[in-house]
Amino acid sequence: MRQFLTVVAFTLLTIGFFAAYSNYGIPQIEPAPPPKDEKLDLGSMTMDQFVALGERVFSGKGTCTLCHNALGRAPALENITEVASKRLEDPRYEGAAETVEAYLIESLVEPSVFVVTGFGKKGTNDKESPMPDVSGGGIGLSEAEIAAITAYLQDKSGGEITVEIPSGIENKADEETEEGEPREAINDPEALMVKFTCNACHMIDGKGGDAGPNLSRIGAMRDRTYLRRALLDPNADVAKGFEPDTMPPDLGEQMYAAELETLLNFLAGLK
Amino acid sequence: MNGFRPVKIGMTVAIFGLLVSLVSLALPGFEQSAVYAAEPAADAAPSFLYEPAPKLTAADYPTVAGVNSRVVVWVFAQLHLWFAAFVLAVPIFVFIIEVIGMRTRDKRYDDMAYEFIKVSITAYSLTAILGGGLVFSLILFYPHLFTYLSTIFSESMFYYALLFFAESAVLYIYYYGWHWLQGGFKKWVHLTLGLVLNAVGTTLMLLANAWLTFMMSPAGVDAAGVFSGDEWAAVHNFLWNPINLHRFVANIAYGGSIVGAYAAFKFLTAGTRQERAHYDWMGYNANFIAICALLPLPFAGYYLAAEIYAYSQQMGITLMGGIFAWLFIIQAVLIGTLFLSANYYLWCGMGRSDGAKRYTKYIKYIAIVLVGAFLVWFTPHTLVLTNEELKALGGPHHKILGPLGIMPAKNTAVNVMIIFTALSFMFYRRSNKVAVVSWEKAGNAIQVALFSAGLLNIIFLGVYHGYFTNTVYKVAASIPQVLTTLVIIVASITLDSFIYRGAQEVGPLRWGRIPERAQYALFLLAVAFTWLMGLMGYIRSGIRQHWHVVDIMRDASSEAFTPTLGYAANVVSVAAIIFMALVIFIFWIAQVSSAKTLPAGYWKE
């Protein structure tokens, strides 16, 4: 019995030594907690994650980079914090915003309040912006996503981020931008035009922008082969009088094959 | 009494057959698997679409108030693993010992093999019970993970169940038929059964390994976790073979150390001189097995770590840098303990021979080198410094100790430790012999030259490639180091066997003449081994971080965080204490089974 107890004591002592050494002999470093899934919980997001969300929305769902890119189809946003504070003092500015943040949000949802000289719709004398309201129509950003974009813009332009991460807002952000989640196919050509913001550049029956050719009677002028190529590889034939590299080149990747056919049928039917 | 055994075997077989048919009815996977096996997979695949890995939220994990679900699963898995390692390892060396017994016709070996397998029989049923506990707690606390894994591994899980019954059947025949299947042809039948037992047991381990390596390096599924239907691809994933090798070798070392502890316990409680002699001999053999498997183990571990790195650098850096870096310091302490106590046992054992005095004078030098190499191995890369020391050093970097903290120094140190352990062992084997060959002096000189040249080569490789060349050679230099070590061990053993051909014995080996302290070295070996396995289980699982299946199925439970080392050490310690208690219970049961009480006047005459 004595031997048995000695053995037990010896075993416990050994295990105790190993445990004590692991607890007190070496530094206890707490591993970083698992990264938070952004879309699950807006409330516990850090500002970095929020900015990153803004960046994703900016180049993804928001389709902002279609025009706000190096080609200068829309005003550059690299220094937007600085530029915005000048805008606020511009005598032409008639909006309600008093801070950079408010100005940015206003420009996102009411683009025509202030149109930068030379960037307005043709013939409106810079009174009307070709930019759509990002909260409505085909883009449909939520309040949280708009705030995220604002934060991203402030961050990108080296400004102080004044946006607060919204809490309590019902967050439908991200549901569509989530990569890998298949999108429902769209059967309606009008809805497709909205979804891919074709009207921002192309005019059909008097509605739309003028950065691209008017499509009101395109079916009469071009055949389906041409139209298909124009959609898939916009720079193959650029219509006279228009700039190359204006139309997004990756429509073929964004659209489902069926959608492409729907759109082609629709365009070919415009006579 | 003799007639009883075949009846029992017949019953076992019958029960086995019954159970298999029951299982085939009860397991839903059976019919499905059978269908797959019968038809070409290409035809079956389109009709059966696999779903992607579920995206879980914290609400998907059932909780029981007051129970930490992860710790429950953790402890069950660890206990199951310890017992499984033990019961898989014991038949391996029981088989080897049986062969030795058959060749030498020394009945002591056969008796020892029987005693080993007797110890593992009780452990076997505990393995099954704990495995059941593990599955139950997994289904209870992680139902979605279990469902996902079982859709992918439905076939292998079925075969696992089947093989488990086969294992039981063979084990029972092997054990209960031991005394029946003796002599001539029958003995060969028995040996064949031992081989079958090992084949089945190893296959079981390989299957279970596939499930866990799938969680670390998933294969056979796409990025969303949709199973391709090819189960072999999922089984044969990137880390499967590295883990198989590492576990196979480690199991043998572990089994040896537990049996060693058993022998030590019996030695300490033995009443007679003969018993002491027997258990001393048994402890020596168990320790011998443990050391033999321990020597190549660092290399298997190194291979595993290199493969983890090759699979994913992210995982590799998590493993070797950052918080887990300190774990390897704890590991160094434990492996150092293993090496030191194994050597100590050998040195103590030299007292059994009257001729050992010729070699004991070298022991202190071996000890100096072992401890020295161990201190190098143990030196951490990041030192714990007080502010005063920081000021004195001018920063956290230490110009002398810093270079000792990186891999080349550690590789060199561990190779030196292995070589000197082999040297200890060589002295032990020589201690009772006197060479009679004429070239003994020359042979010894060659041995000295062999060891010196090998050590120089190892140190040169470590220092030169470790500190004066590109990093890629740093890693590459470890391979010639390992080869040098292996060459030294094999060459010195071969040479010694020639030098001591027909050697005289100094006197009979006095089994049982060994201090009791040496038995505690055997206990230390077993405890340190157990604890170390638990710790390394934590890191193997821990490098997955917050993933159930890496990059495919995320752990969304509240327990998804990686615990600190202290926390892990506490869980491992508690589990180790439970394990040790169960092991002591098993030892006790083995003792009770052979005890007889004669109650006077109880039975009517």
Next chain:
Amino acid sequence: MKIPRLLQAVLVLAGVYFGFIIVFDVILGAVIPASLLAMYMFFTTAGVFMVFTYDEDQTRELVAPIKALVEDPSKRLWRNIVFAIVPLAAGGFTYVQMQPSFEAPLELRTIHPAPPSTAKIYGKRVNLLKLENPLRKIEKEDPEKFRELVNQGAAVYIQNCQYCHGDKLDGNGLYAAGLNPTPLNFQDVGTIAQLQESYLFWRISTGGPGLPKEAAPWISSMPVWQNFLKEDEIWKVILYLYDYTGHRPRSWEHE
């Protein structure tokens, strides 16, 4: 005269202990950390114990004085003295250990934290696992141009880095003495020679504030260089660091 074995053991341990202190603190001029020395001594003691006790006779000789002290009636006086001293010594030791001191608490920074898999540098999210020095390939393609790049890197280093990291890249610049943690010594084999270039790029461009949580507290005074340098300047400086020290960046492919 033969030294008693117990005394031998004590002398060996004392010799090792003071040997460490003399070799490190006096001869080499680099103190040995107390925490490490404690563990070193623990295992040395284990080794000494093993060597002194593997043989039964020698063990008896070792413990004979202790046994005598406890059991021998003629040693009563000594026994009483020892029995008084031991508890007092234990009490004194405990008192010293528990005494509050003015020493600031230990800071256990990990100097070499695991890098995140991606980091945001220059407004871009870069994958640190795949990132490579874009200028490194020029080393083989055009050695002259590479030399030119290294020289440009040297210029960037002299203008920005040498004040702390030293003109010999040994971490011993003008301001080094005022900083804690001290600037890294690039000459040492344990620093940049262990790292991939992407790791350096990450550490230089995000500086002390960019350290991950496990490297807390963030007391490093390394600036966030992406705010001051251009991207290619950082890559050039990295070329210079390896070129001057003669180290090679860690890589997983044979060259």
